[in-house]
Amino acid sequence: MPDKLPHRPSILEIARKAGVSPATVSRAFNQPELLRPETRARIEAVAQRSGFRPNRVGRSLRAGRTRTIGLLLPTLTNPVFADCFEGAEQHARAAGYSVMMGITGYDPSVEAESVQALIDHQIDGLILTVGNPARNATLRALDAAGMPHVLAYNESGTHPFVSVDNRAAAHEMVARLAALGHSRIAFVSGPLTASDRARRRLQGAQACARELGLPAVTHLAMAAHTESSSPSLRKLLARSDAPTALFCSNDLLAASVIAQLAALRMRVPDDIAVCGFDGVSIGALMVPPLSTVQQPSREIGARACALLLARLGGDAPASVRLPHRIVDGGTATAVAHPVPSTRKRSS
Amino acid sequence: MPDKLPHRPSILEIARKAGVSPATVSRAFNQPELLRPETRARIEAVAQRSGFRPNRVGRSLRAGRTRTIGLLLPTLTNPVFADCFEGAEQHARAAGYSVMMGITGYDPSVEAESVQALIDHQIDGLILTVGNPARNATLRALDAAGMPHVLAYNESGTHPFVSVDNRAAAHEMVARLAALGHSRIAFVSGPLTASDRARRRLQGAQACARELGLPAVTHLAMAAHTESSSPSLRKLLARSDAPTALFCSNDLLAASVIAQLAALRMRVPDDIAVCGFDGVSIGALMVPPLSTVQQPSREIGARACALLLARLGGDAPASVRLPHRIVDGGTATAVAHPVPSTRKRSS
């Protein structure tokens, strides 16, 4: 049964029924204080009875703004983005804004296409996460179009953003691993060119190792962001200077690594330490719980939204780096044989 | 630096520059075959050069439809909904539709408010998941408003939906547990009143146990959908007829249960079997991998979108129940001491 469209009354119809002009009805909804209480009450009654609601499309066309923001993320499959989304959506809704969504799947052409669709819909601004803000066609297009935007998770010298300090956070995590007695540390990530965050985290890890006089951090790049390849993992572990700790650039990747280590009959943390980055909630449910760097994803979304709305209001508040937190789960514990420099591995 | 808005050319301006009427420019974009190739080319050149793109708000107002659909889900924190979202979004985008999003957090008042906002934006239709479709105010409002909609995950006798057969799926899972030697099975869920799916799954589980002559399935209801309470779990396990298998109504809940069992020093699957429902991808990364009922979440979203678009096109295809699949992970294995009634636990 295709629903029969019940007539949606327009402002004109309400005006007639209430015996006033359309402008007055408009005022009843937008500046009710301008109306005589009596008039307002009458209009409200009629509107209520007829089920009238102002048509946002008409209003948008007239006003030149839609009170809608865009949200463009690589995926929602990674909880880090899902959380960010929820934070942004909630903030937007509370402020009377609606959210139009796009998922890019890390694909630049989808990114371009989706952003264009959002612009065509006349969104007032958008929040997005890109691979690398330094050389991103979409960001240039947004600048060219004068479309206000805020980056989430990305750090940029030229565009407003909300993130954590990825470099400092990774630096701290490596310091933590070192304190646990680890010296041979590998950083596992997806393709660096597709993630400025992973790159910054690697830099932070490397810097810390350098400063502490540890051996250089080995970098292992997987083909995917959140899935590890068993062969390359095996190869790394077969080296004479195999790492005692694997620092993964995100939690899903860490989970994948741990699963594959299990398949290789390596126990975490007894045989090798593993930690992640993000602090997704599922990590706390793992057994043992995942050691990681927690970033406040919901708040990143909420703050990004706040920043965007401020810009829409004419303000231009600065970018924000929110605090992170090292989570000592159970997947990275003290090395069994804390022999800093000498290499000795048994059992 | 608040961006300076670069003038966005309207159809009128393009018309002037191309020396044609606005109607002709409109045709160039909507029915190009009507135009003389020469004219079309000229218009396209001018449009290209000026960066013109048709304003969707103007078009929507005129056309009476927005080519935008709504998507209203309880949360994106549960990957089952995130996957569904991605499936729906991708399908919508491919069909030239945009997606406006709302997250309800399982809160009926947020649900009502969000749906109203979506209706105000003149969405053409929406996809949603509700707690219980049988008595849901939002669904009644949608019917009253003549707003086309399709349920995802919910099963309903009165509204179009896309889901799996929850009852049959749970039935199968219990049969699988029974085949592994389990007879005392408990079903763990969140509040049943807030989830028709959990209720159907429980019914399926109970029916199967009855048919197989097993003891009645114990039902343990937690306060939250995806978080188990340690005390009630402990109490259940202290009973003389404690279950040997826990069937959780979703994967996140199963993960939570497993984590709490670990805290109680119970090993899964050696001491007790646990399985979930959903088949979220993180489950496969758990160690051991989670035994569960997999539902095709992405496809549920995609099909729900297809069904909705068909309805918008005047068709009224029937609801769909997509196939599920029992996943034999490592968290539910054969009972160690297959002594149905006696209780004996060692090591």
Place this chain on the structure above:
DNA sequence: TTGAAAGCGCTAACAT
């Protein structure tokens, strides 16, 4: 094959 004109629903500027 193209143009002229009306109007979708709303609001802001300008009356009164």
Place this chain on the structure above:
DNA sequence: ATGTTAGCGCTTTCAA
């Protein structure tokens, strides 16, 4: 305190 009017950008008859 309320009404009149014009027009946001677009498409779609109807006419030429």
